[in-house]
Each structure stands twice: as structure tokens, then as C-alpha cells.
Amino acid sequence: MNRPWSLSNIVNHLYSVFAIGGSLAVGYGINMIVTLIPPSLIGMIVLATGLKLNWIDAEKLKATIAWIIKHMGVCFVPAGVGVMEHFNLLKHDGPVMLLLAISSTLLLMFIVGWLYQRHTLKGQ
Incomplete structure (x- = not known):
């Protein structure tokens, strides 16, 4: 049985x-150095590289990542509050922003598709 406050869980969360x-x-x-x-994106690339090269143990990250994903909705609360505070602005400019x-x-989808087809047909 894996208890939430066991020493191995605490060590994995610290890891x-x-x-x-x-x-x-x-x-x-x-x-x-290079801007x-x-x-944060560079950090994600570093983390992904570390995971791919097995410098970072993915098994030790699983419980913490699952907890972060489970509570990710809290990150969207400030955005929701911002929408509610500036509702008149969205009501006025919302259709233009949506368009x-x-x-x-x-x-963007058209350009990426066109470049992809051009690149793949060029290689054939």
C-alpha cells in the first residue's frame, strides 16, 4: 500500500x-544569454530533453504531474475574473476579436498546409 505521506512519496515530490x-x-x-x-518555454524544452535522454526519471515525476493536472483549473480563475471585470469591453470588441x-x-492552417504539401511534393 502506497501511503500519501510515506518517505518515498515525499522524496519523489521533492525530486x-x-x-x-x-x-x-x-x-x-x-x-x-539568448532572448x-x-x-518558461526553454525550461519545458530542457525538461523534455532531460526526460528523453533519461537524465530525469519520469516515474518519479508521475504523481506530482498528476496532481498538477488535477488542480490546473485553479490557474484559469484569474482569467475568468478578468473576463467578468471587462465584460463591457468584450461586449463591444468581442465580435471583432472572435473574427x-x-x-x-x-x-495559419492554410499556410502550414500549403508549406507542408510543397515540402513533401518537392521531396518526391
Whole structure:
């Protein structure tokens, strides 16, 4: 039986905190040198690379990642509050924002599809 407060669970959670936090810290360090993409994205790339190369043990991260995903909805509360506070702005500019979001998504899908077909047909 795996108790939630067992020493192995505590060690795995600490391992997860240091693995994820360390990857984020490395991302911020790299971002200080090269500022092409956000440091959190660099940190995710570092974490994914560490997992792929087996430098980071994925099994030790599972419980912490499951907990983070389970409670991810809390991250969206501030966005929901922002929508409610600026509802008049959304009511006024919402249709234009929706049109821009849909049209830019369709344009991007078209361009990516066209480039993909052009690239794959060129290789044949």
C-alpha cells in the first residue's frame, strides 16, 4: 500500500520540484544569454530533453504531474475574473476579436498546409 505521506512519496515530490524548478531555472539562465523565446518555454524544452535522454526519471515525476493536472483549473480563475471585470469591453470588441481569432487560425492552417504539401511534393 502506497501511503500519501510515506518517505518515498515525499522524496519523489521533492525530486519533481527540483527537476521542474531546475529546468525552469536553466530556461531563465539560457534566456539571459539568448532572448529568442520565453524562458518558461526553454525550461519545458530542457525538461523534455532531460526526460528523453533519461537524465530525469519520469516515474518519479508521475504523481506530482498528476496532481498538477488535477488542480490546473485553479490557474484559469484569474482569467475568468478578468473576463467578468471587462465584460463591457468584450461586449463591444468581442465580435471583432472572435473574427480575428478565427480568420488568423484559418490563415495559419492554410499556410502550414500549403508549406507542408510543397515540402513533401518537392521531396518526391
